[in-house]
Amino acid sequence: MVMARRYPLLLLMSLGVALSPIYLFESGGLQFAHYAMAVFILLCSVTYRFSPLSRSDLFFLLYVAYVWLRELAALVSGAPLVTMMVPLHLTFVFFLYFYSRRHLYSQSDLVAVGHAISVACSVAFLGVILTGFSLQSGAAPVRAMGTFNNPNQLGYFAVCSGTIVCFLYNLKALRPVQFFLVLMISIFLSLTSLSKASMVSMGFLLLAQSGYLLFSHASREARLVKLLSCLLFVVAVSSIALMFELWRVFMVVDGLPFVDRLVNFASENDSSFTVRGYGIIASASLVELVFGMSSYSAALRHGGHEVHSTLMSQLTYYGLCGSGFLLYFFWRWFRTVLVSHGWLAMCLVCGPVMLFGVTHNGIRFLLFWILISISMSKAAGGSK
Numbered sequence: 001m002v003m004a005r006r007y008p009l010l011l012l013m014s015l016g017v018a019l020s021p022i023y024l025f026e027s028g029g030l031q032f033a034h035y036a037m038a039v040f041i042l043l044c045s046v047t048y049r050f051s052p053l054s055r056s057d058l059f060f061l062l063y064v065a066y067v068w069l070r071e072l073a074a075l076v077s078g079a080p081l082v083t084m085m086v087p088l089h090l091t092f093v094f095f096l097y098f099y100s101r102r103h104l105y106s107q108s109d110l111v112a113v114g115h116a117i118s119v120a121c122s123v124a125f126l127g128v129i130l131t132g133f134s135l136q137s138g139a140a141p142v143r144a145m146g147t148f149n150n151p152n153q154l155g156y157f158a159v160c161s162g163t164i165v166c167f168l169y170n171l172k173a174l175r176p177v178q179f180f181l182v183l184m185i186s187i188f189l190s191l192t193s194l195s196k197a198s199m200v201s202m203g204f205l206l207l208a209q210s211g212y213l214l215f216s217h218a219s220r221e222a223r224l225v226k227l228l229s230c231l232l233f234v235v236a237v238s239s240i241a242l243m244f245e246l247w248r249v250f251m252v253v254d255g256l257p258f259v260d261r262l263v264n265f266a267s268e269n270d271s272s273f274t275v276r277g278y279g280i281i282a283s284a285s286l287v288e289l290v291f292g293m294s295s296y297s298a299a300l301r302h303g304g305h306e307v308h309s310t311l312m313s314q315l316t317y318y319g320l321c322g323s324g325f326l327l328y329f330f331w332r333w334f335r336t337v338l339v340s341h342g343w344l345a346m347c348l349v350c351g352p353v354m355l356f357g358v359t360h361n362g363i364r365f366l367l368f369w370i371l372i373s374i375s376m377s378k379a380a381g382g383s384k
Contacts, residue, residue: 012040014116020366021124021157027149033366037096044099056332063325064090070318074294083296097369104377110173121161121185133192144192155190155198159352160367162186166209167349197359201352208348276359277307281316292319310357336376349375
């Protein structure tokens with residue numbers, strides 16, 4: 001593609017990433033970031049020449065097509081028209097993944113995305129500061145949500161942005177100071193959201209990133225530099241934790257709310273798999289187990305709520321057939337990162353978001369697909 005044509009598209013994509021934390025409309029609807037990405041997709045569809053689908057693209061497309069068929073069948077059987085928002089959104093997601101992955105094929109593209117995610121984290125940080133957050137425990141601790149519609153969205157944003165920042169830094173697309181500041185913001189957002197899944201996922205991310213920094217290079221000099229960087233990182237995080245603890249002691253506060261949330265993880269009712277909707281599939285018939293029961297039917301059996309899981313929701317809605325396509329696509333994603341960057345990078349890139357997805361349905365989140373696009377792009381050493 002002519003370079004002059006690439007810059008407006010890269011700007012639109014970066015704008016969509018930067019606007020991702022701004023939620024001015026109801027959840028499930030279009031936000032400003034979606035409009036920016038929609039223009040990006042439209043221009044790409046006009047500018048790009050047709051290229052053969054990779055195996056990953058093909059199975060993702062088969063999954064989207066199956067969702068269309070299953071939800072159309074539910075619509076004919078009496079489901080409301082709003083049900084069709086599910087396949088419409090997945091179609092949007094497919095083209096976002098398809099074009100953004102192909103558009104990222106140079107180091108400068110990754111640098112631009114790194115700047116965009118830095119802006120997005122800054123916006124989210126300002127949103128939390130301006131709307132308020134609480135570091136004091138109480139009967140009902142205040143969960144920050146900033147510019148999002150609920151705290152779990154803020155927590156998931158923290159996980160996705162933190163993962164993207166770590167991956168881009170490892171690809172040398174971010175400077176150390178920028179990486180450190182943005183990662184600290186992501187940790188702050190996760191803690192103030194009081195999302196248990198987010199905090200656990202962020203902890204896994206920090207462990208994976210520390211392991212990558214320590215063991216990803218063979219030379220002794222490089223390992224020494226990475227070790228010192230890791231020690232500096234641990235000291236910085238420990239200093240922040242100590243600051244919070246001193247604040248807690250001198251302010252005579254019983255405890256920090258994010259600590260209380262983690263300590264009481266197992267005893268809280270909303271942590272159970274039953275509440276998350278895992279048990280719905282037990283009521284499925286053999287036909288529904290194979291072909292799915294549709295998102296509408298599953299919601300009826302769960303008191304009007306969706307299944308709160310990235311993978312279990314798809315297995316429940318679309319059965320072994322539909323979810324099989326998606327699982328194969330995810331496997332191709334894991335394998336691409338593994339072959340290109342090693343098992344530590346695979347744990348770093350894929351682990352946190354999938355861990356969050358155990359108790360939340362993260363398949364609709366825009367940054368989730370941006371993360372997949374980046375890690376499978378040519379610029380990151382992925383498949384073409």
